[in-house]
Amino acid sequence: MLSQKALRYVAWSSTTGVAVLALAAVTLWQLDRAFPPPLPAKPIVSAEVLDRDGQLLRTFATPDGYWRLATSPDQVDRQFVDMLVAYEDKRFWDHSGVDLLALGRAALQFAGNGRIVSGGSTLSMQLARLIEPRESRSVWAKLRQMARAIQIERRLSKTEILERYLTLAPYGGNLEGVRAASLAYFGKEPKRLTVSEAALLVALPQLPEKRRPDRNLRIAQAARDRVLDRMVSANLLGEREAQRAALEAVPEVRRALPALAAHAANAAVAKAATGEPPRLTIRKSAQQGLEAVARDAARKLGPKLSVAMVLADARTGEILGEVGSADFFDSSRSGWIDMTKVLRSPGSTLKPFIYGLAFEQGMIAQETMIEDRPADFSGYRPKNFDMGYQGDVTIRQALQLSLNVPAVRVLDAVGPARLTARFRQAGINPALPLNEPPGLAIGLGGVGISLRDLVQLYAGLANGGKVHPLRDGAETTRPADFTATILDGQANWQIADILSGVKPPQGALQRGIAYKTGTSYGYRDAWSVGFDGRYVLGVWVGRADASAIPGLSGYVSAAPILFEGFERSGLASVALPSRPPGIFLPKRDQLPVTLARFGSDAANAIGPAEPAPKIVFPPDGARVDLGAATASATPLVLKLQDGRAPFRWLANGKPLTGRDRTRTATWLPDGAGYSTLTVIDAAGRAASVKVFVE
Known part of the structure; x- marks a missing residue:
């Protein structure tokens, strides 16, 4: 049994421990409030303009000159995310910003090898370094990074942390974020990556300048292969799959990021409100084809010449290429x-x-x-x-x-x-x-x-x-x-x-x-x-x-x-419409006299004394009920004034009768709907009205 003095000591120690922990918690809370992480609501990212299907047409560098595209986890190949977590921070979903097991392993490896074998940094700690770059690699800098990671974990969800890392991770030069890197090195969005491509994108952020494939191809390839080996050890890849991926060539050049529909994209960005990227009616595949045609044609035509093109859907008015x-x-x-x-x-x-x-x-x-x-x-x-x-x-x-x-x-x-x-x-x-x-x-x-x-x-x-x-x-x-x-x-x-x-x-x-x-x-x-x-x-x-x-x-x-x-343009050809009912296409020898020749010099030289013909009934735009939908439809009486006889009447371009010197005629329509009635006099002058027959 413990003595009375020992019991009092235990009680004092417990009370003191609780007080110390409480004081530490209050101190940390106060420090967290006094020195919050420089965590903006959203990173400053490149402006984007999308096509009708949501594909990237054009992106713009940020004000500080970086290609930094907003990236969410659902925009990235799931296999890449799994490989990233397995390689960088395998307990990412469980820790609170600092992985003590990883730090302990890193310390033991350093003690045993005399050099840094693994850093022990979590993705949260790496994000802290990206938003607040450290000035040195001192112990104090590492502790500060750990504290920032804990602060970040308190403010952001795991998905938000991952999203920020995918947007800000460095990939060499002025490329930041996995989307910018995928577009620059592979010419595609990171939604569907090969195993080799995913492994390369996992490897680059550790030493982005040293491992840039467009400058240090062998170093980049070796770094990719190390990631593939690690994935085999982590049981994320089979050995054969990793071997096949290692045979895939690493890209040697950096592509330009999309800059399609430059004029329309500039206008869209200038007018766009904050929030979602503006979306144009343009179809990316058609735009790519038209721009290639314009560039090639201008080179062939000669210096200083330009080419402009507009492709539209006539049924909707939407511009598909500009x-x-x-x-x-x-x-x-x-x-x-x-x-x-x-x-x-x-x-x-x-x-x-x-x-x-x-x-x-x-x-x-x-x-x-x-x-x-x-x-x-x-x-x-x-x-x-x-x-x-x-x-x-x-x-x-x-x-x-x-x-x-x-x-x-x-x-x-x-x-x-x-x-x-x-x-x-x-x-x-x-x-x-x-x-x-x-x-x-x-x-x-x-x-x-x-x-x-x-x-x-x-x-x-x-x-x-x-x-x-x-x-x-x-x-x-x-x-x-x-x-x-x-x-x-x-x-x-x-x-x-x-x-x-x-x-x-x-x-x-x-x-x-x-x-x-x-x-x-x-x-x-x-x-x-x-x-x-x-x-x-x-x-x-x-x-x-x-x-x-x-x-x-x-x-x-x-x-x-x-x-x-x-x-x-890549658009499927659509046949022109066939001849609709009621279209009159006579051969030359079938034309009425008034349509055989357009005007005549003699008539124009003399000039008719009479005023031009004018249809007085039915008036233009009239709706006439002739019972067109029934078997007992009644004909419509047509009347005109002025003009020089004889006259030729036409309904929808088709002659009604022969030449007639009277100023009245009758017409029995084929059915309901709009029709155009025309009369032409001997001098070739015409008058027309449009009526709706019911």
Whole structure:
């Protein structure tokens, strides 16, 4: 039995021990409050821009010049995480910041070998060193690191600690974090790594400069192999699997980090709010293909030339690829200028819309003859690109050959104001000369328009005449969600059918697209815009300073890029729509007199004394109930005023009767829906109305 004195000593010792422990705990708590770890809420990381599927399009260096990409454990191969923990800190999930067993093992190894064999640092201690670099390798520095690790463990969960380590771990040079290293050394995200790749990424942070594979290949390979051996000892890998991994080559070069869609990415980052990385509508694979095409084409075309491209989904208006210049970083080509948004002369690329309006009004058919001869339009004398003339040609030939005089003849009849009004209706405002009304010159490029706007117009041709505003996701606000009509469905099909017959450039694969080229005055801009049943691609070639380039032309310079761009975009070709019901495609000898030839010099020279014809019933936009859905549908009486007899009536481009000198006619529709009624008088003047039949 203990004496009374001994019992009092034990009681005193226990009380004193508790007091000392309590005092130590209070002291540590006070020190923790007084000297908290320099632990920011989130590390400063590189800005990122993602594509429509969440893939990395472009990343930017941090303000201090590092490539440091935010990385969470679920973005990294699970096998890499297991190997990292097994190699660096096998009791990571159990300790509270300091692994006493590992420290004891390290001390014994040092005593037995006279050198450091293993450091005993936990991942939490390594994170402490990353956020608060130590100035020396003293015992005090190690103790301070241990204290910081305990503080970090009190503030962050294990997953958060791992996330910070994966983001901040050094990998040589200005690479920090496993994502930046994986992209730089393997050219891919670390989500799916080979065993060899995972082992190399585990090995590098211990001596990142000494083990950099792009500078010290053999040292890096040896470090990787040591990790593989350790994984065999830890039963994470079988011997054969480790041997196979050791045979895999270690990368010898450091790749550039993704820098796709530079112009759009810059705009997205400038406008992005804090939080999630901005996501564009661009598709990474298509963007890569288009940028490669633009770079290769610019090199072939010559110095100082640039190439811009816009690829869009006509059904949604989403931009899938956007190349603002041949090379963003090439100052000799003014690569920093986004040429998709610069106003330039579009050359002949607006001609399809001129003919489309004429089709709408029933003024022409594909086989209508038109003159390609020198002409004078009140002092405006257009000439063809090759300075030659074809004589009499069909409307189809005139558009496919991009003849200038016929296009101006048709625009003169349609009216330049109507053409520009239709563009504005589709959300495009072409730049006209200051304080001047639209003139005939706009048909040949006498107007300013951007590549992006031109692609929006052609997206309407690819979408049955319906236009959606283009968007790439970089906009601060989504463009107005509207659907406008650039051409009615039947006229739109006629234009698409004609353009689908344009001969592809030499050496290009026939892809089943409809396309048009254009060359601006003075050989400053070359254009080519094409579409299939869903996608539209526009190409611009020229110099950012608008200098003339002898020999530049849309067909020779831009069209080959268009076809190659479609090919390398990776998008599956979508067939152009087949001829819809009700489309009238007569042969030349089947045309009515009023459609056989577009106008005549004699009629134009004399000039009709009567006013142009005007349909007075039904009025434009009327809804008429004829019982079209029943078997007892009643015909509609058509009435007109003015004009010179005889008259030719057409419904949706199809003649109703022969030539008639009366000013009334009847029409029995095929069914319900919208229809266009047109009358053409003897002087070739036309009037049209659109009605909805019920």
